[in-house]
Amino acid sequence: MSISNVVASYNELSKLDLRVLRVIEVLHRNYEYVPVRRIVKYMNLSEEVINKSISKMNKLKLLVRRGPDNVRLTFPAYDILSIHTMVKRGVIDAIAPTPLGVGKESDVYAAESSSGDKYALKFHRIGRVSFRNTRKYRVWIGERRHITWLYEAKISAHMEYMALTEAYRAKVPVPKPRAITRHLVAMEYINGIELFKIRLSNPESVLEQIISAIEDLLRINIIHGDLNEYNILVNPSSEKITIIDWPQWMYANVKGSKTILMRDLNIILRYFKSNYGLNISIDAVMGRLAPLIPSSELPPEKVYSRLIKRITSLVS
Template identity: 40%
Template sequence: MSAANTAVKFFRKLEPEDLRTLHVIEANMSRYRYVPEKTMPKLAELPEQETQYRLARLGRFKLVYRWTGSYKGYTLNTAGYDCLAINALVKAGILEAFGKPLGVGKEADVYDALTPENKRIAVKFHRLGRTSFRQTRRVRGYIAERRHVSWLYQSRLAAEKEFQALKLLYPHSIALPEPVSQNRHVVAMGMIEGAELAEHKELPNPSKTLEEVLSNIRKAYVNARVIHADLSEYNIIIMPNWHILIIDWPQFVTREHPNAEQLLRRDMKNIVGFFQRKYKVKTKLEDALNYVQTN
């Protein structure tokens, strides 16, 4: 069961005292590797017995991890952090209910969900820095000072960046999901139907699809000064009407970034190369680059 599954399952069972206890652990995690059990009643403003009861419940729900060493202490599990973000989105009137998982992978879990107005949204839980600290540090170019909380920071940073990209780009009518909200490591956005370009066996008009992708890369570059920087056939969704949407923006850079040119070239190489390999659509990389960079 994925962490988000655990969070979705147990979130409904959480009582205000459970959430308060989770909050206290979160707030003290940068100070302690394991938040000492002894300090918890005072921090949570709960009687000692009640605190014990809450910690035991949270442990049973697998939302916290209990460590026993020279003292007893607690740290948030991924699912515990998920619950805090879900709670904030519910309280903000963004989120009402969860549906099925849309994509569960290495760097994110994405869920189908409903708002209180019954609008369908996608809820993306960012997952970074937990399994392979060194690799994510290299890839994301982000150096965490405190290793034990780096997954919290890195995942939150990715969500903040992705939401920022959606907000920057959406007003320019670029084909991407509508930004709805963000809290901690979670982004809520418009729900889209379709499947990754990589999954499609065929397209009715591949060169038209490529044109549409390039025209959106161009709009992002020219009008919003933004480069995706992780573009490939896996981050392009083909909708049932065969139009495209570009997803997965946490690694975006602006044109001011020192490697902007290189990153744009890499994105374009991936796309032009993919259409050449799979659909025999021949486009010169330099021509395509020229097109996306001019008004």
């Protein structure tokens, strides 16, 4: 469903409809398909009123039925809940109809607040985190949570927000994080072009900015994990970089992270070699980074258990 349709559906919803969506979201903690009678009981309203709202939202493709008596949320419904929260918090007031980027893993739109601040809204679609870092998230999703895609998208968004917050604080060039709810991250809108789309006038300086950002990230124990010419935006006039797309970041002191760091670096160095003829060896760069690479290699379980606790407390 396009964002225009999502927003159009949002505009058709009454306060009661939004409350029904919210109640279904809460009841998803216990049910994959939520029994209508549970919604009725929870809201203490007549079955007729609830059923009318459910039929309306089913027609708008916000709810899917299983049999006559059970329903579940769809992604557009989840988008609406998130947009509603952002609007209520005063973060955004309007969303641009054309996406900045659409992919398998996210949809990104420009949005504006009532005071004219511009943001990028990133709707996470799948949980890349759980594929890459660990299946351990399943330990807690398993028992309590019944819509896996919903929680995975949510964790992915929270992982991204956490990295943006820490990197921004350390003055690494990333979009300033603004707000998060569910699977939706609002961040500063960057006036930039993806590295692969722009012909640089000073490629040496841009490569140096990237390596220097990798150094600053290592100082705060972070590796991006998906660094490439698509995830670096370059301002067309200043050629200043901004690194985007963070859900798969990892800690630098975790076993296996050095391989990921070298993969990131290789991709970047190869890009500058084949497009600008810059011949910089990975060994030279690794030599420069060596003092910043943590010597300890902790097992992932040990390092991520705290992170998982923190995230689960945030997304519950």
